[in-house]
Amino acid sequence: MKDPETIPRRDFLKSAVAIGGTAALSACLGREDADIPTGPSDLSSYPQRQHSWNNVLETDEAGNTLQPRHHVLLLLDYTEETPTESDRNTVEGALRGLEHAYERSNDGLLLTVSYSSAYFDRFDRSLPESVDLPPPKQLAPFEDPEFDTPDALVHLASDHAQAVLGADEALRGNKETLNGVEQPSKPLTDAFEVAERRTGFIGEGLPAENQDIEGIPDSKPVDEEAPLYMGFKSGFEKNQATEDRVTIQTGAFADGATQHLSKITLNLNQWYEQDSRSQRVSKMFCPFHAENDSVEGVGENLGTDSGMDDCPEAQEAARTKGVVGHSQKMVDVREDDSPIILRRDFDSTDEGKAGVHFLSLQRAITDFEDTREAMNGTDLVERSALGQRNNNGILQYMNVDRRGNYLVPPRRHRSLPVARPEEDG
Amino acid sequence: MMRRRSFLAAAGALSVGSLSGCTGLPGSGGGSSAPPLVENRPEAVYYPTHHEGMKMSGMKSQGNLRCALTYTFPHRFWLVTGRNREMVEINTGDSAHVMPVVWNQETGIVPPDANPQITVTQEGEQVTQLSPWAMISQPMGFHFGDNVQLSGDGTYQVEIRVGEPTTKRTGSFAENDRGVVTFSFEMEFSEESLEDISYTDIPAEQEGTVGAVSPMDMEMMPTTQVPSEDSLPGTVRGTAKSGDAVFVVTTLDDVTRFGGTENETYLAVSPRTPYNQYMLPLMSLSGTVERNGSTVFDDILQATIDPELNYHYGAVVSDVQSGDELTITVDAPPQTARHEGYETAFLEMPEMNLTL
Numbered sequence: 001m002k003d004p005e006t007i008p009r010r011d012f013l014k015s016a017v018a019i020g021g022t023a024a025l026s027a028c029l030g031r032e033d034a035d036i037p038t039g040p041s042d043l044s045s046y047p048q049r050q051h052s053w054n055n056v057l058e059t060d061e062a063g064n065t066l067q068p069r070h071h072v073l074l075l076l077d078y079t080e081e082t083p084t085e086s087d088r089n090t091v092e093g094a095l096r097g098l099e100h101a102y103e104r105s106n107d108g109l110l111l112t113v114s115y116s117s118a119y120f121d122r123f124d125r126s127l128p129e130s131v132d133l134p135p136p137k138q139l140a141p142f143e144d145p146e147f148d149t150p151d152a153l154v155h156l157a158s159d160h161a162q163a164v165l166g167a168d169e170a171l172r173g174n175k176e177t178l179n180g181v182e183q184p185s186k187p188l189t190d191a192f193e194v195a196e197r198r199t200g201f202i203g204e205g206l207p208a209e210n211q212d213i214e215g216i217p218d219s220k221p222v223d224e225e226a227p228l229y230m231g232f233k234s235g236f237e238k239n240q241a242t243e244d245r246v247t248i249q250t251g252a253f254a255d256g257a258t259q260h261l262s263k264i265t266l267n268l269n270q271w272y273e274q275d276s277r278s279q280r281v282s283k284m285f286c287p288f289h290a291e292n293d294s295v296e297g298v299g300e301n302l303g304t305d306s307g308m309d310d311c312p313e314a315q316e317a318a319r320t321k322g323v324v325g326h327s328q329k330m331v332d333v334r335e336d337d338s339p340i341i342l343r344r345d346f347d348s349t350d351e352g353k354a355g356v357h358f359l360s361l362q363r364a365i366t367d368f369e370d371t372r373e374a375m376n377g378t379d380l381v382e383r384s385a386l387g388q389r390n391n392n393g394i395l396q397y398m399n400v401d402r403r404g405n406y407l408v409p410p411r412r413h414r415s416l417p418v419a420r421p422e423e424d425g
Numbered sequence: 426m427m428r429r430r431s432f433l434a435a436a437g438a439l440s441v442g443s444l445s446g447c448t449g450l451p452g453s454g455g456g457s458s459a460p461p462l463v464e465n466r467p468e469a470v471y472y473p474t475h476h477e478g479m480k481m482s483g484m485k486s487q488g489n490l491r492c493a494l495t496y497t498f499p500h501r502f503w504l505v506t507g508r509n510r511e512m513v514e515i516n517t518g519d520s521a522h523v524m525p526v527v528w529n530q531e532t533g534i535v536p537p538d539a540n541p542q543i544t545v546t547q548e549g550e551q552v553t554q555l556s557p558w559a560m561i562s563q564p565m566g567f568h569f570g571d572n573v574q575l576s577g578d579g580t581y582q583v584e585i586r587v588g589e590p591t592t593k594r595t596g597s598f599a600e601n602d603r604g605v606v607t608f609s610f611e612m613e614f615s616e617e618s619l620e621d622i623s624y625t626d627i628p629a630e631q632e633g634t635v636g637a638v639s640p641m642d643m644e645m646m647p648t649t650q651v652p653s654e655d656s657l658p659g660t661v662r663g664t665a666k667s668g669d670a671v672f673v674v675t676t677l678d679d680v681t682r683f684g685g686t687e688n689e690t691y692l693a694v695s696p697r698t699p700y701n702q703y704m705l706p707l708m709s710l711s712g713t714v715e716r717n718g719s720t721v722f723d724d725i726l727q728a729t730i731d732p733e734l735n736y737h738y739g740a741v742v743s744d745v746q747s748g749d750e751l752t753i754t755v756d757a758p759p760q761t762a763r764h765e766g767y768e769t770a771f772l773e774m775p776e777m778n779l780t781l
Contacts, residue, residue: 142540142588144605214551218518267554270571274513279506287507319709319725321507322757353551381538381591383725385709385757388540388591390559391506399542399554 017070017161018199018349022174025165034160036179037103043096046104048255048410050112051342051361052243053157056105062303064237068106068157069203071346072164073261073357074171075150075404076192081122083416087191091415094188098167101178102158109167110157113414114259114406119151123419127407130251132364133258136403139372142388142395145262148404150195153261154188155344155359168197191416198263200348200357203227207347215265215354221272226298229266229347229354230394232284233298238305239327241342245335246361252421255410257361260368263402264356266347271397279323283394286311286325314377318384324377326393333374340367356398365405459501459515463633466769469669470699472631473765476564476638478623479524482583482612484645491530492541492585492608493646496521497622499572502560503768505760510768519572521619523557525585525608526568526646531597532732533647537706537761538592541569544584545612552576559707562764564641566649566703578615585610595682595731637700637766650702651695651735658733659693662745662781665753668774670705672696672753674781675734676745683729685741693739694726694753698767704736705771709756714742714781716749726753749781 016024058066080087095113102109117135120127127133136147154171156164163179170178172194173187201210207229211222216229223231248256271280282290288311289295295302306327311317314331317324333340341362348355362368377392389395409417460474479497486492499519503510527539537559545552557571575581585608627638640648654661659677666672677683677691685691692712696705706728714722726738755774763771 138605140588141591142542142586142605144586144607215554265554267556269553269574270555270558273516274504274511274571276511278509279504279511282506319711319756322707322709322760323506378591382593383727385707385760387559387707387760388538388588389556390540390707391760396556399556 017072017164017201020072020165020168020197020199022169025162025169028162028165032160032162034162036108036160036163038101038179038181039099039103039108041100043099046099046411048412049243049247049257050408050411050414051246051257053110054243056110058106062237062300064233064235064304065240066106067202067235067344067346068110069159069201069206070157070161070164071200071202071357072156072168073198073359074154074156074168074194075148075196075198076152076154076188077195078119078151078192078416083418088415090186090191091188093184093186094171095414097170097178097181097183101170101181101183102163102167106157106159108158109163111167112155112259112408114153114155114408115417116149116151116153116404116406118149120407120419125420127419128251128253130248131253131256131258131407132366133405133407134365136405139369139403140376140395140400141378143400145400145403148261148402150404152192153259153404153406198348198350198357200346200350202346210347210349211354213349213354214352215267215269217269217273219272221268223298225300229268229356230271230284230397231280231298232295233300233302235343236302236305239330239339241339241362243342245338245340246342246363246367248363253407253409253413256413257363257408258365258368259406259408260358260360260362260365261404261406262358262400264358265399265401266354266356267397267399268354282321282323282325283391283396284326286328287317287321287323288312289325314380315384318377318380318386322385323391324380324386324393326375329374329377329380329393330371333371339371341371361408462765466633467635468769468773469635470563470637470770471633471766472627472636472638473563474632475624475626477625478641479565480618480622481644481646483610485608485610486530487606487608488603489529489531490587490603490606491528492587493526494583494585494610494612495524495526495646496614497524498522498619498624500570500764502558502765503763504558505758505762505772508758508772510763510772513572513762515572516574518574520575520616521573521614522570523573524565524568524570525557527585527587528647534730534732534735535567535647535649536590536592536730537567537704537736538590539569539587542586542588543573544586545573545575546582546584547576547579552581558762559760560762560764561698561703561705561759561767563638563701563766565643566640566698566701567706567761568649575614578617581612581614583610583612584608593727593729595729597732637698640701649704651697651704651737652733653702657695659691662751663779665777665779667753667755667777668758668772669699669770670696670774671699672777674751674753674779676781680741682731683739683741689741689743690745691739692722692726692742692745692751693734693737695734695737705759706736707760708738708758710738711754711756712740713752714745714749715752716746721749745781747781751779751781753777753779
């Protein structure tokens with residue numbers, strides 16, 4: 001490890017997840033110094049809510065939940081018209097294989113599997129009314145995204161690159177044993193084809209290590225402490241919906257949630273080379289924070305919220321300051337003073353471009369659409385100096401390339417569910 | 426007028442001192458060559474050190490929209506947030522200042538909410554992607570532009586995506602319900618061809634004095650001038666100045682296209698740059714009308730694009746009578762980036778009072 005000829009350990013790990021495959025995994029296993037706890041042999045105590053991650057994630061000093069650092073998304077196509085019982089068993093077996101291999105935590109592996117409306121379209125009966133899962137659509141007047149319509153989406157997350165890589169490989173049938181635990185003979189890819197693989201990271205140090213990429217200027221501007229490319233913390237505890245708020249409460253899919261996944265390209269040349277820090281704080285948080293130097297560094301002084309109580313309303317900022325912060329626009333979409341979506345987004349170097357895989361959970365897709373509408377600020381734009389993107393939060397610096405909507409079913413229906421499962425009890 | 430390279434070479438030979446701080450002189454291409462800023466700039470529109478022409482790569486039409494891809498030398502400019510301006514220096518890697526010009530073919534109006542998104546690729550690889558800034562310059566008026574780093578001489582594929590309108594539109598604007606539109610260009614770029622673009626030095630005695638460079642010949646593209654006081658529709662009620670901008674007030678009896686009813690009046694405020702009469706978009710304006718000491722109107726003036734009034738700010742009011750006192754408040758000055766000669770004006774903009 002001390003050999004100066006070798007790639008620094010962290011530099012290597014950053015790209016291993018992006019590259020993927022058995023070679024990346026075996027190299028990773030040799031380098032990443034981790035003793036990952038295995039999961040239990042009896043999984044009966046695992047929660048019905050696949051998305052119930054928060055109580056097994058770590059928190060920072062202020063008490064904000066920290067997302068796992070490494071992520072893999074597998075977009076999957078189901079190869080048969082109607083799901084068979086045998087395929088259901090294959091899928092369930094493959095997922096359980098991972099759960100036996102790795103503890104369910106950031107130190108082990110967290111996973112969800114979700115299904116698109118395109119998947120549910122194959123059934124005669126539509127989803128129950130308790131599930132709001134429209135197909136994806138254009139959500140801003142200036143965007144022109146393509147729509148993802150795979151059948152299913154697997155999200156793998158861990159603080160250890162080797163765990164997401166290992167899980168990925170096991171699902172493809174490339175691992176007989178995973179973390180010392182034997183894997184089922186029928187991998188996930190016996191039932192699904194992998195249509196696309198996306199990867200990413202979040203957390204202090206990772207964006208700075210991955211900043212040699214199109215979309216980030218060559219001056220290496222990303223702060224070493226920044227958890228995300230834009231240089232500030234996000235996902236503050238009080239700016240996140242609770243898991244309860246995003247969970248479907250009734251019907252056969254109770255304890256499920258809906259999931260939105262967009263693929264966003266970041267263009268941060270202007271952000272880092274032209275905007276000043278004060279302008280960045282104005283646009284990310286609010287002009288008040290910029291005027292009062294309320295944000296130190298990447299925002300570690302902010303505690304568990306972005307301090308929006310101190311900022312005037314978005315409407316007032318738009319009218320009198322001509323600029324409105326991203327966080328400031330989000331204030332109005334709260335319910336009982338709490339947001340309605342739970343962000344589990346992360347940054348990415350996929351396709352050689354700086355990007356974000358914006359993954360969020362919410363009870364209904366309309367909750368996401370309402371949140372995105374607030375982010376567009378179109379009502380503010382019509383009645384103030386704000387431009388469609390100019391001085392309008394961080395819209396100037398991002399481009400939504402793809403959108404997709406999914407249902408994360410409860411655990412009991414996670415393997416090739418029908419659109420109308422019988423309600424339990 | 427002379428070639429920029431020749432000018433800079435001559436200037437360098439004649440007076441090195443006057444170009445101190447000016448790196449990247451002839452030989453380094455676009456680079457950071459711009460003469461130093463005028464000292465003691467007035468808080469008003471002023472003559473900059475120089476002005477430059479531009480080159481058009483191509484022009485495309487789709488439905489009611491037309492788009493031209495133009496570029497010039499990299500420029501320094503100022504970003505505006507609120508009443509703060511931040512200078513953007515030319516970066517050594519900048520190849521050109523790229524300006525996608527988008528307009529409505531029927532009216533020739535350049536909508537400030539076009540917000541073009543530019544994606545530049547070469548042989549399938551993305552070179553850069555950006556949403557250029559809304560800006561104003563003396564030769565060109567309102568436009569979208571930014572300095573862009575290309576990977577040297579060659580052919581580039583440039584996609585320009587224009588979003589759906591968000592600014593209120595009135596009258597015969599079929600544009601209202603159009604979707605997102607994408608224009609595709611092929612752009613031949615070379616450092617050498619950049620040198621064909623005109624470069625005009627402004628005499629030392631004129632630099633920094635109040636006034637403006639005349640609008641350039643836009644050839645097949647529209648200017649972003651708004652109608653003169655004489656040609657504005659309705660009854661022109663007066664003119665006021667604030668922050669060096671000129672605000673012309675007119676009232677229209679035909680109010681239905683603005684969302685009013687027959688007996689109401691449309692109050693339109695048409696701000697423009699002095700000298701060149703360019704539109705000044707992206708402001709927050711509000712107004713009050715007082716009659717015999719009581720307020721008969723107090724609301725925002727909403728940015729609106731109308732085929733006859735062009736870009737303006739307006740509101741439907743019950744009526745306007747001779748002797749009414751109108752107060753126009755600039756709640757936020759134009760949030761456009763500024764090219765040299767416009768960066769000191771249109772920032773501190775006190776309220777205006779007019780007797781109608």
